[in-house]
Amino acid sequence: MKNKSYEHNIFNVGKNFHGHLGPFLVLGLKAGKLLLEKIGKNPLTSVIVAELPQKRPFSCFIDGIQVTVGCTLGKLNIFLHSGKGIKIYYKCNNKIAILVVKENILKEVLHSVKSKEEMVKESEKIWSSDSSRLFDLRIV
């Protein structure tokens, strides 16, 4: 899963599915990749509960999660709830991972969505960031 072509491919699949490149989409892709690394992938039996503001650009995050984790609106195994920041509960293989996007990162990306150039630059920065800079993660 760590090879270059997989990384390149998932980035492009995400961008095409979502229809544009933005930092919240990329945060969702990164979060999904981390969740799979930690507790695995099972798109038919896993479930996501996502707490986040029910508006763009926050909701763009959800498309990144769907593309990577495979919990989708079509399969009715992703549930959206209102929240202040971005918090994800991922249940897979009898484990639950709880992922939170760090507050300073949310501030950073919100600042970048004011212009298209900034958005693309920020998206690339997020994509090449270490996950530990972006998220707090707990397995229960």
Ligand SMILES: [Zn+2]
């Ligand atoms: Zn978007």
